[in-house]
Amino acid sequence: MNIKIDKQGSIDNFKQMVSELANDSNVKGMLILCCDNNGFTPELLDPVLKDISVPVFGGIFPGLIHNNEVIEQGTVIGGFFTEPNVQLISSLSDESTDFDDVIDEKFPQSDVAEQTMFVIVDSMANKINTLLESLFNIFGLEIRYLGGGAGSLSMQKKPCIITNAGLSQDSAVLAMLKSHSGVGVSHGMEPVCGPYKITEAKNKTVYSLNWEPAYSLYQKEIKDHSEIDPTDMDFFGINRHFALGINRLGSEKIIREPIVLGEDNSLYFLPEMREGEFMSILSATGESTIEAAKKAYQQAQDDYKGSREKQTTVCFDCISRYNILSERYGEAIDQIHDQAKELIGTLSMGEIANNGKDYIDYYNRTCVVGVLED
Amino acid sequence: MQATEAERVQILYEMAMSIGDSLELKPMLKNSLSTMLRKLSCSLGAIFARCESNGVVSFEKVFNIPRNPVKNTAYQKALKIISAKGSSGSDLSGALPISGVDENDNYFYIMDLPDYGLLLIVRNGSEISSRFMRSLRPINNKLAQACLRCQECNCQSV
Numbered sequence: 001m002n003i004k005i006d007k008q009g010s011i012d013n014f015k016q017m018v019s020e021l022a023n024d025s026n027v028k029g030m031l032i033l034c035c036d037n038n039g040f041t042p043e044l045l046d047p048v049l050k051d052i053s054v055p056v057f058g059g060i061f062p063g064l065i066h067n068n069e070v071i072e073q074g075t076v077i078g079g080f081f082t083e084p085n086v087q088l089i090s091s092l093s094d095e096s097t098d099f100d101d102v103i104d105e106k107f108p109q110s111d112v113a114e115q116t117m118f119v120i121v122d123s124m125a126n127k128i129n130t131l132l133e134s135l136f137n138i139f140g141l142e143i144r145y146l147g148g149g150a151g152s153l154s155m156q157k158k159p160c161i162i163t164n165a166g167l168s169q170d171s172a173v174l175a176m177l178k179s180h181s182g183v184g185v186s187h188g189m190e191p192v193c194g195p196y197k198i199t200e201a202k203n204k205t206v207y208s209l210n211w212e213p214a215y216s217l218y219q220k221e222i223k224d225h226s227e228i229d230p231t232d233m234d235f236f237g238i239n240r241h242f243a244l245g246i247n248r249l250g251s252e253k254i255i256r257e258p259i260v261l262g263e264d265n266s267l268y269f270l271p272e273m274r275e276g277e278f279m280s281i282l283s284a285t286g287e288s289t290i291e292a293a294k295k296a297y298q299q300a301q302d303d304y305k306g307s308r309e310k311q312t313t314v315c316f317d318c319i320s321r322y323n324i325l326s327e328r329y330g331e332a333i334d335q336i337h338d339q340a341k342e343l344i345g346t347l348s349m350g351e352i353a354n355n356g357k358d359y360i361d362y363y364n365r366t367c368v369v370g371v372l373e374d
Numbered sequence: 375m376q377a378t379e380a381e382r383v384q385i386l387y388e389m390a391m392s393i394g395d396s397l398e399l400k401p402m403l404k405n406s407l408s409t410m411l412r413k414l415s416c417s418l419g420a421i422f423a424r425c426e427s428n429g430v431v432s433f434e435k436v437f438n439i440p441r442n443p444v445k446n447t448a449y450q451k452a453l454k455i456i457s458a459k460g461s462s463g464s465d466l467s468g469a470l471p472i473s474g475v476d477e478n479d480n481y482f483y484i485m486d487l488p489d490y491g492l493l494l495i496v497r498n499g500s501e502i503s504s505r506f507m508r509s510l511r512p513i514n515n516k517l518a519q520a521c522l523r524c525q526e527c528n529c530q531s532v
Binding site for chain 2: 100104113133136137138139140141142195248251276277356357358359361
């Protein structure tokens, strides 16, 4: 992979990097990752994207990672030596869309063995889990999945998905690469109390747990079962220490992190929330959060069957993990960054991964690491 | 990673609640089977209906997730068992559940759907305990009943 970095986030530097990669005859496609702080709009970016002759895909994220550095304003572009099959999925909040049919139509080929799919979604869209279920219905676990949620920490809905068609919102981009990869996923959170049943939910909002207002129960149970008294903490103070998690048989819990507190004591999450599911309250220490990065990297290496020489590490690490670890975040990145290999990644709003074993899912507060043969 | 007893009960409850929410077979199975696969961390699931013609029993696949599972070696191994048992005329239901593993540590489980057919699931990397498999029986009975209701409904509408 031919990687270009700009730490200023300017459109002129963006054009320059794109031009350099387009002139490299080995580059057959580009992964474009931009910071939200760049202020890129469709007016600025679309003319450049539409002019690129190779397939491109990517997104706008709250932050980026390059080697052992976090970039809060800038752009990272990875030039692939293998041509990706890039498909834009629109109307990702549409209740009536059958994504099985959409994916079937976009990827008619049946042989997907030893392939890797990047999945980058607009984190504000309502049907992300439905799309992932459709990916599973069509491809199963024959391919490795890797990706995350794009968007802005301001929670504003705005164009954040990058393809050759330009910047788009309420959409997802799927990019299939004929490359070996290994994928690892870990979060390091452990149960504190629960479980609690989701008794009322619509789309991404949980109104009640065990028939009590969701936030009231969340706050009360934390007070009763942990050493932290949340009474004088605001919502974000509580969130620094706790999250919720859904059970799967024999796997790590799937983290569900409430990100907005509603006036009616409801909790808003990035993934769709299902009535009838059970969630426990979980917490993590700084050490277990850092250890999760190490575990994810190790899983990815164990899962990888390609060439050791041509390896690039791509990570999608949750922006919450960065905010929680704060000045210790560098210790987490050190667990993923092998000095001999280049690391690129995002601080994302939700993470997507599958290593061929568990059911594909949209994770929160999780570190996803992919090692890619390119 | 071991689930606690409370977590196992939750998983069973969530699977039970996903069964029978439609009288059309495929939408009902899509919801039930995808919930089962999600909750059990499985990579593949298929439902087979039992057919009998002139005393010969066979199993016809009526639904599967993912749509094209042919490359899954555990699935292929399980299919061979299902077709061999069916064509030999032996009583497959008496031998159920049948489990096995392929060379990639992918485990398959063939279970009875009483009076309807079979359920096949594949889990990659780690097996399901025999104790939990026994807990799945009432869920499978409920799924079989839901399949039969869908079948009856379809016959009546035709």
